[in-house]
Amino acid sequence: xxxxxxxxxxxxxxxxxxxxxxxxxxxxxxxxxxxxxxxxxxxxxxxxxxxxxxxxxxxxxxxxxxxxxxxxxxxxxxxxxxxxxxxxxxxxxxxxxxxxxxxxxxxxxxxxxxxxxxxxxxxxxxxxxxxxxxxxxxxxxxxxxxxxxxxxxxxxxxxxxxxxxxxxxxxxxxxxxxxxxxxxxxxxxxxxxxxxxxxxxxxxxxxxxxxxxxxxxxxxxxxxxxxxxxxxxxxxxxxxxxxxxxxxxxxxxxxxxxxxxxxxxxxxxxxxxxxxxxxxxxxxxxxxxxxxxxxxxxxxxxxxxxxxxxxxxxxxxxxxxxxxxxxx
Amino acid sequence: xxxxxxxxxxxxxxxxxxxxxxxxxxxxxxxxxxxxxxxxxxxxxxxxxxxxxxxxxxxxxxxxxxxxxxxxxxxxxxxxxxxxxxxxxxxxxxxxxxxxxxxxxxxxxxxxxxxxxxxxxxxxxxxxxxxxxxxxxxxxxxxxxxxxxxxxxxxxxxxxxxxxxxxxxxxxxxxxxxxxxxxxxxxxxxxxxxxxxxxxxxxxxxxxxxxxxxxxxxxxxxxxxxxxxxxxxxxxxxxxxxxxxxxxxxxxxxxxxxxxxxxxxxxxxxxxxxxxxxxxxxxxxxxxxxxxxxxxxxxxxxxxxxxxxxxxxxxxxxxxxxxxxxxxxxxxxxxxxxxxxxxxxxxxxxxxxxxxxxxxxxxxxxxxxxxxxxxxxxxxxxxxxxxxxxxxxxxxxxxxxxxxxxxxxxxxxxxxxxxxxxxxxxxxxxxxxxxxxxxxxxxxxxxxxxxxxxxxxxxxxxxxxxxxxxxxxxxxxxxxxxxxxxxxxxxxxxxxxxxxxxxxxxxxxxxxxxxxxxxxxxxxxxxxxxxxxxx
Numbered sequence: 001x002x003x004x005x006x007x008x009x010x011x012x013x014x015x016x017x018x019x020x021x022x023x024x025x026x027x028x029x030x031x032x033x034x035x036x037x038x039x040x041x042x043x044x045x046x047x048x049x050x051x052x053x054x055x056x057x058x059x060x061x062x063x064x065x066x067x068x069x070x071x072x073x074x075x076x077x078x079x080x081x082x083x084x085x086x087x088x089x090x091x092x093x094x095x096x097x098x099x100x101x102x103x104x105x106x107x108x109x110x111x112x113x114x115x116x117x118x119x120x121x122x123x124x125x126x127x128x129x130x131x132x133x134x135x136x137x138x139x140x141x142x143x144x145x146x147x148x149x150x151x152x153x154x155x156x157x158x159x160x161x162x163x164x165x166x167x168x169x170x171x172x173x174x175x176x177x178x179x180x181x182x183x184x185x186x187x188x189x190x191x192x193x194x195x196x197x198x199x200x201x202x203x204x205x206x207x208x209x210x211x212x213x214x215x216x217x218x219x220x221x222x223x224x225x226x227x228x229x230x231x232x233x234x235x236x237x238x239x240x241x242x243x244x245x246x247x248x249x250x251x252x253x254x255x256x257x258x259x260x261x262x263x264x265x266x267x268x269x270x271x272x273x274x275x276x277x278x279x280x281x282x283x284x285x286x287x288x289x290x291x292x293x294x295x296x297x298x299x300x301x302x303x304x305x306x307x308x309x310x311x312x313x314x315x316x317x318x319x320x321x322x323x324x325x326x327x328x
Numbered sequence: 329x330x331x332x333x334x335x336x337x338x339x340x341x342x343x344x345x346x347x348x349x350x351x352x353x354x355x356x357x358x359x360x361x362x363x364x365x366x367x368x369x370x371x372x373x374x375x376x377x378x379x380x381x382x383x384x385x386x387x388x389x390x391x392x393x394x395x396x397x398x399x400x401x402x403x404x405x406x407x408x409x410x411x412x413x414x415x416x417x418x419x420x421x422x423x424x425x426x427x428x429x430x431x432x433x434x435x436x437x438x439x440x441x442x443x444x445x446x447x448x449x450x451x452x453x454x455x456x457x458x459x460x461x462x463x464x465x466x467x468x469x470x471x472x473x474x475x476x477x478x479x480x481x482x483x484x485x486x487x488x489x490x491x492x493x494x495x496x497x498x499x500x501x502x503x504x505x506x507x508x509x510x511x512x513x514x515x516x517x518x519x520x521x522x523x524x525x526x527x528x529x530x531x532x533x534x535x536x537x538x539x540x541x542x543x544x545x546x547x548x549x550x551x552x553x554x555x556x557x558x559x560x561x562x563x564x565x566x567x568x569x570x571x572x573x574x575x576x577x578x579x580x581x582x583x584x585x586x587x588x589x590x591x592x593x594x595x596x597x598x599x600x601x602x603x604x605x606x607x608x609x610x611x612x613x614x615x616x617x618x619x620x621x622x623x624x625x626x627x628x629x630x631x632x633x634x635x636x637x638x639x640x641x642x643x644x645x646x647x648x649x650x651x652x653x654x655x656x657x658x659x660x661x662x663x664x665x666x667x668x669x670x671x672x673x674x675x676x677x678x679x680x681x682x683x684x685x686x687x688x689x690x691x692x693x694x695x696x697x698x699x700x701x702x703x704x705x706x707x708x709x710x711x712x713x714x715x716x717x718x719x720x721x722x723x724x725x726x727x728x729x730x731x732x733x734x735x736x737x738x739x740x741x742x743x744x745x746x747x748x749x750x751x752x753x754x755x756x757x758x759x760x761x762x763x764x765x766x767x768x769x770x771x772x773x774x775x776x777x778x779x780x781x782x783x784x785x786x787x788x789x790x791x792x793x794x795x796x797x798x799x800x801x802x803x804x805x806x807x808x809x810x811x812x813x814x815x816x817x818x819x820x821x822x823x824x825x826x827x828x829x830x831x832x833x834x835x836x837x838x839x840x841x842x843x844x845x846x847x848x849x850x851x852x853x854x855x856x857x858x859x860x861x862x863x
Binding site (some may be wrong): 002034071161162163165168169172174226239242243250253254255257258259260261262263265267268270274278279284285289290291294302307315319321 | 365371374379381382386389390464486539586588589591598599620621622623624635665685783785788792793795796806834863
């Protein structure tokens, strides 16, 4: 029996998280806007380990500075600090929402589009906060919280499904294994997608003459880490997400074998999961091959994320197949 | 170009213009096919080629929807059909992509394995003269003679696990080369080889596997022979006489639907459970087993899955004298989420003309203004049969036909007194007399049927092993980093200058840290040792 009161509280938590994320997003945006090079001396702030530089050796140049900081004159980034605090708060609210939603139906909250979106957003925020504990990724905040807010908005309006029991074909422990890992992998791909887009932008800006740049371009250019560092980050996240997606594919095949009698049925969802896998495999190959520009590899990564969006928003809702669990 | 020496892949840059001669042409074509560029192109083609199968209905999944699509798209439909858009995954062009990819894969794995095999047994290369030119390097001056420091450095690197790695060493003069991370390429090769294994396993399943589907009314049983199946789809090399002789009887089928929710979730299926009696062979003892959607029955390598369910009204047809002409549970096929089901009752024993009934079974009947008799819920809340009656020849020219539809070309529909087509609406237990002394029809009761799918796939275990090996190889190839560390020593006034350079294949953010750690460890050890000698 579903506990509708608890489901209501879950929705309330989602709305609260959205409110918190909205303020966090504004704060992140304000922080980036203040990234223009300036001369004013402000109180020095202890910075964390520089973002993803990974270069402690003397040879690879000076360690990466926090973007927007003139040497010796780090700007105070109060807005970013507030934004990070709010992001953590919003993350906790999403965890609470997912937990209450799960408790209200006595099962993992992985049964329909609303629940996938909710848990996916939760993973994105948790991963982002986890990375932020080790590295300065305040420049990335806006580009992670923005998509999360958008997805939550879609989830609560378009994809909302009443809390209810599962279809018989979903009643299996493989639901937890297969769908959790799939959602987690998508969360990583989402962050990697944001970083890849920023890499494309930063590469484009770095090719320009810094003295002849418009003010907005200068701000963006200063706010972002160097293209090389962005490239490494994007690749690193993809390299973790890809094996997880491979696992999703295998776990899904095992489950399909138990539920439908065959490990591969060319169901639309399977086809798209496979397409995503192949495109990201091509990305990793392009990265490993000398002779392919990073730009071409980037486009493959973006195409891969495009396929993920199709897989989630188009295949679930419009294509006829055995994965028709959108609850819509 | 030290970077390219780290590259164990076959060099692509030396693909030159083809010289004349068929052998050279073949060699050139082979090189092109097995190049990374082609593999990438084929991967993308595979991704694009798979998409149409998710957009257009596929014959192997739902032949009915394909026929429906063709009927609605008279101009584009036949062209799409000719191009194989309704059988994408068995179409020649899709096969061409994956076969080329398969060849490319083999052509990549074999030479790389050879190179890797040699690299695994070879010594690391000599240390370059100018270590400061390497991407990561560092220098330090320590106590002790170069020979002593060399010993320290090789001890540090040779310790089985320095920073979680095992280095292979090569000493030459006052220089030291160390290499680690061979598992990266091993993982890479395991991944690609395992993909080949998966493809082979799929082929085995296709050639030796089979699938049979059977609609089984509760209370009945079937044995695993071809004739027992409604449809049977064997691979080309299946021995259809040698199927394992198990028997399955379904005693009861429990079905629950969502009753409490309102809105879209109402009537959604919640649980299907079939209570079965099984025998592994006709002489074996009977075993009671439960069959559920995620819990198949298994007989050796063959599995029985519960994939569908529906209703089979029990119908009796009598002639004018009260003689039973037909009495059986007739499965009807569900058409929508509320189980409005379609079916046919064929009475070939009726005289002088054969009788046929065609229409709907409705588990929760109500009369819709536009759609006619409909169902408002999938469970039995108000069961009813709505049938039209035909008479004439049921099986013209003895052609095979579906048991769920009536072939009416040699039949005429019965009319009522007003000249309208006769429509019967029966509730359980009800009997209706047919006009003109044609006898009567009784709707006795409702039973359920279970849609069973029986599968045999000898390749699936191999596919699983291949997939798991591929995942393990993939993780190794993405997480392990191949790196070389070089040490050079130079005496300077009783002390020794230690230069260390590092070289990685691809990105290796940890390399710089490793070199720093190595320098400080050597300094520490040499320092201690130096002071020892002084004392």
